[in-house]
Amino acid sequence: xxxxxxxxxxxxxxxxxxxxxxxxxxxQGDVCLAALGRGSYPGERLPRRDMKEVCMVGYWDTNNAKLxxxxxxxxxxxxxxxxxRNPLLDQSLSSSERTVRLFLxxxxxxxxxxxxxxxxxxxxGLGRTHFSSYCKKLxxxxxxxxxxxxxxxxATRFLTHHPELSITEIAFRCGFQSxxxxxxxxxxxxxxxxxxxxxxx
Numbered sequence: 001x002x003x004x005x006x007x008x009x010x011x012x013x014x015x016x017x018x019x020x021x022x023x024x025x026x027x028q029g030d031v032c033l034a035a036l037g038r039g040s041y042p043g044e045r046l047p048r049r050d051m052k053e054v055c056m057v058g059y060w061d062t063n064n065a066k067l068x069x070x071x072x073x074x075x076x077x078x079x080x081x082x083x084x085r086n087p088l089l090d091q092s093l094s095s096s097e098r099t100v101r102l103f104l105x106x107x108x109x110x111x112x113x114x115x116x117x118x119x120x121x122x123x124x125g126l127g128r129t130h131f132s133s134y135c136k137k138l139x140x141x142x143x144x145x146x147x148x149x150x151x152x153x154x155a156t157r158f159l160t161h162h163p164e165l166s167i168t169e170i171a172f173r174c175g176f177q178s179x180x181x182x183x184x185x186x187x188x189x190x191x192x193x194x195x196x197x198x199x200x201x
Contacts, residue, residue, distance in 0.1 A: 099124045100134035104146065111151045111175045117143050151175050152189050155182070159198045167194050 103124050107115075120143055121131035135143045151174040158170040165173070171182035186194045 096124070096126055096130065097134050097138070100126070100131060101138055104135065104139060107147065107150050108154055111147070111154050112173050113175060114177075115147055115175065120147070147175075148185065148189075152186065155186060155194065156190075156197065156201075159194055160201045163198070170194065 103120070117128055117132070121128045124131055126134070132143055135141065135146055139146045141149065155170055155174045158165055158173060162170075167183070168179040171179040174182065176182035176185070183193055186197070190197055192200075
């Protein structure tokens with residue numbers, strides 16, 4: 001950072017003399033005096049359209065101060081655009097049902113995680129009852145049943161397309177805590193063991 005204790009603009013010199021801690025910080029190069037202005041006011045130019053009632057913003061610039069000002073400016077621009085265009089809001093985009101639908105659609109990519117009914121509901125910002133109700137409506141299955149089905153679908157893909165993976169590796173990648181439990185669930189779902197399924201496909 002530029003180690004300056006002064007800021008010069010249009011032949012005017014500004015000093016870091018506001019308070020002792022600020023003077024020390026400026027001398028050490030931790031902050032430097034900067035400004036944004038318009039018209040005859042000193043500093044980098046303020047955007048013409050924004051904050052029209054403001055003629056100058058002086059600030060002690062740290063590594064992030066200017067970035068924060070620019071982010072605030074961007075937020076103001078976005079707010080102004082939204083107000084001027086008055087967009088129609090689609091309530092379905094923010095519904096709890098949509099949240100659960102998106103979660104279920106992406107569950108196959110995260111089936112290795114140790115999901116429970118509580119953690120799935122919490123992930124969607126819902127209680128167990130509401131989450132279960134939406135899950136049943138969308139998938140015709142209870143949450144844990146849907147999770148098991150998703151894990152089984154992932155397991156069949158691994159067994160078919162990844163012969164280099166062991167049964168135990170597949171079990172863990174599909175969210176099962178042991179290969180024995182995985183094999184039992186798989187046999188119940190498919191009528192034969194994972195090894196038998198792999199040899200047939």
